[in-house]
Amino acid sequence: AEYLRLPHSLALIRLRNPPVNALSLAVVNGIREGLQKAMSDHTIKAIVVCGANDKFCAGADISSFSRSSPGISFGVVVDEIQRYEKPVVAAIRGVALGGGLELALGCHYRIAHAEARVGLPEVALGILPGARGTQLLPRLIGVPMSLDLITSGRPVGADEALKLGILDVVINSDPVEEAVKFSQEILDKPLEPRRLLNKSVPSLPNMDSIFSEAFAKVQKQYPGFLAPETSIQALQAAVNLPYKLGIKEEEKLALYLQKSGQARALQYVFFAESSVHKQSPPSVASWQTASPQPISSVGVLGLGTMGRGIAMCFAKAGIPVVAVESDPKQLEIAKKAVTSMLEREASKMQQSGRAWTKPTLTFSSSADMLCESGRFGQKTGKGWYQYDKPLGRVHRPDPWLSEFLSQYRETHHLESRSISQEEILERCLYSLINEGFRILGEGIAASPEQIDIIYLSGYGWPRYRGGPMFYAATVGLPVVLEKLQKYYTQNPDVPQLEPSDYLKKLAAHGNPPPKDWQSLAGPPGSKL
Numbered sequence: 001a002e003y004l005r006l007p008h009s010l011a012l013i014r015l016r017n018p019p020v021n022a023l024s025l026a027v028v029n030g031i032r033e034g035l036q037k038a039m040s041d042h043t044i045k046a047i048v049v050c051g052a053n054d055k056f057c058a059g060a061d062i063s064s065f066s067r068s069s070p071g072i073s074f075g076v077v078v079d080e081i082q083r084y085e086k087p088v089v090a091a092i093r094g095v096a097l098g099g100g101l102e103l104a105l106g107c108h109y110r111i112a113h114a115e116a117r118v119g120l121p122e123v124a125l126g127i128l129p130g131a132r133g134t135q136l137l138p139r140l141i142g143v144p145m146s147l148d149l150i151t152s153g154r155p156v157g158a159d160e161a162l163k164l165g166i167l168d169v170v171i172n173s174d175p176v177e178e179a180v181k182f183s184q185e186i187l188d189k190p191l192e193p194r195r196l197l198n199k200s201v202p203s204l205p206n207m208d209s210i211f212s213e214a215f216a217k218v219q220k221q222y223p224g225f226l227a228p229e230t231s232i233q234a235l236q237a238a239v240n241l242p243y244k245l246g247i248k249e250e251e252k253l254a255l256y257l258q259k260s261g262q263a264r265a266l267q268y269v270f271f272a273e274s275s276v277h278k279q280s281p282p283s284v285a286s287w288q289t290a291s292p293q294p295i296s297s298v299g300v301l302g303l304g305t306m307g308r309g310i311a312m313c314f315a316k317a318g319i320p321v322v323a324v325e326s327d328p329k330q331l332e333i334a335k336k337a338v339t340s341m342l343e344r345e346a347s348k349m350q351q352s353g354r355a356w357t358k359p360t361l362t363f364s365s366s367a368d369m370l371c372e373s374g375r376f377g378q379k380t381g382k383g384w385y386q387y388d389k390p391l392g393r394v395h396r397p398d399p400w401l402s403e404f405l406s407q408y409r410e411t412h413h414l415e416s417r418s419i420s421q422e423e424i425l426e427r428c429l430y431s432l433i434n435e436g437f438r439i440l441g442e443g444i445a446a447s448p449e450q451i452d453i454i455y456l457s458g459y460g461w462p463r464y465r466g467g468p469m470f471y472a473a474t475v476g477l478p479v480v481l482e483k484l485q486k487y488y489t490q491n492p493d494v495p496q497l498e499p500s501d502y503l504k505k506l507a508a509h510g511n512p513p514p515k516d517w518q519s520l521a522g523p524p525g526s527k528l
């Protein structure tokens with residue numbers, strides 16, 4: 001941050017940390033030093049705080065979160081500004097987000113450009129506004145709107161912020177020039193009414209129901225996310241406790257979130273999203289240089305319109321297809337449709353004098369066997385289970401099924417064993433992760449972040465778990481490797497469990513973070 005003396009007995013503290021003036025240790029120290037200078041200079045009557053390059057401040061430097069506990073000591077600075085004996089005016093252009101808005105809330109007045117945006121988006125990073133945000137905002141705009149803004153993380157435009165009371169003045173000109181003029185006008189005004197820390201939260205008769213509705217809403221809207229619910233607890237503290245104790249509770253709750261795995265995952269996702277927008281495909285993954293890979297057989301899951309088309313495509317290309325459809329009706333329709341499509345194809349080829357070889361199309365029989373015994377699931381009251389009645393939902397194990405399975409095992413020479421929840425989870429997830437390492441090694445995905453973002457945006461992977469590749473780093477690559485090796489030894493017929501070379505290379509380095517994987521594993525091969 002820079003300190004400048006301005007005419008008319010004013011000082012300017014300008015945050016400078018490109019590209020978004022994020023709060024680093026240096027910036028925070030710069031703000032404090034500027035305040036101290038202005039305090040000891042008796043000619044200075046008021047201070048304007050702004051950001052360089054048309055941005056006020058995008059909050060804490062997210063990349064430094066792993067190194068420190070953000071928000072906690074900065075709260076002390078926010079309080080120091082509030083208690084300051086000279087007026088401090090925030091001049092906001094661009095964004096005032098997170099710690100940036102908390103800084104502005106510490107100031108006695110807030111002036112913003114009409115295109116500025118302000119907000120407390122911390123929940124998106126798995127944390128809460130822990131530098132007094134949860135204690136000051138409700139004192140300024142009341143509990144219902146604070147709940148809305150803090151639990152959603154939604155930033156608001158200057159006009160809405162003015163209506164809510166977050167901003168004091170919105171202008172279409174330069175906010176610093178306006179703040180300079182404004183500071184001179186308010187020099188004689190008392191500062192006490194501007195100190196949010198000394199105000200109480202506006203009380204409402206139905207506060208309890210407001211909070212219980214807020215809890216219910218976030219549980220429904222953000223299931224599994226810790227930060228929105230924890231933020232509500234911090235807002236409850238603002239209502240129920242004096243400021244001194246409320247900030248202690250805010251600190252405690254902020255620390256709990258910072259230590260949660262969710263915060264690390266969501267902060268990884270923040271940078272992963274921004275990096276995938278910039279990445280181009282790895283140079284090796286080019287349609288010009290790629291050679292086709294042999295395909296010996298294909299599996300198709302689901303025989304709806306698309307599945308049938310896909311099965312047909314491969315069958316026509318002479319590639320054996322195994323198609324699985326669990327709905328017996330759909331299976332019957334698909335069998336007829338595929339057979340008639342193939343027959344039409346055959347007759348066309350015969351008419352044109354080309355040779356026709358019947359393609360291999362195998363349907364899985366396991367669901368058929370149950371259905372052939374009249375077991376159509378819930379609707380008939382029995383399937384894999386016995387139900388209390390046809391269409392009933394209460395199920396219990398069926399002795400018939402044990403008999404069926406033991407015959408099946410005998411026919412296929414299978415030995416039964418119990419499988420733990422842990423094994424199910426690990427075999428499903430680690431084989432998926434293993435495939436991720438394979439496609440990284442093959443140069444089909446440019447980075448682990450790409451795989452993770454695809455899983456978050458396309459496959460419903462919970463955002464607060466960061467994606468499968470991030471999850472692998474959380475578990476530890478040597479652990480994933482060891483487990484895959486164990487399961488592959490036990491199941492040599494499941495190729496997905498054979499640890500990929502890429503994973504082996506990385507695990508040899510211990511557990512490097514995803515951002516270092518490519519440099520450690522070397523350039524990918526080309527299998528595309």
Ligand SMILES: CCCCCCCC/C=C\C=C\CC(=O)SCCNC(=O)CCNC(=O)[C@H](O)C(C)(C)COP(=O)(O)OP(=O)(O)OC[C@H]1O[C@@H](n2cnc3c(N)ncnc32)[C@H](O)[C@@H]1OP(=O)(O)O
Pocket residue numbers: 019020022023024025028058059060061062063064067068070071072074095097098099100102121122125129130131271274275
């Ligand atoms: C030891 C250290 C101690 C330090 C003391 C810290 C004191 C902390 C005090 C309080 C803490 C409060 C908690 C927070 O503030 S959490 C952060 C809350 N802020 C955010 O979530 C804002 C996130 N950013 C955005 O929403 C956007 O980036 C936006 C600012 C709106 C700009 O959008 P746009 O114009 O589209 O530009 P980009 O998104 O591409 O961003 C440009 C580059 O800036 C990087 N960036 C943005 N915000 C941050 C940030 N807060 N920290 C670090 N870096 C940030 C972004 O990654 C882009 O970088 P690059 O170009 O390299 O990809």
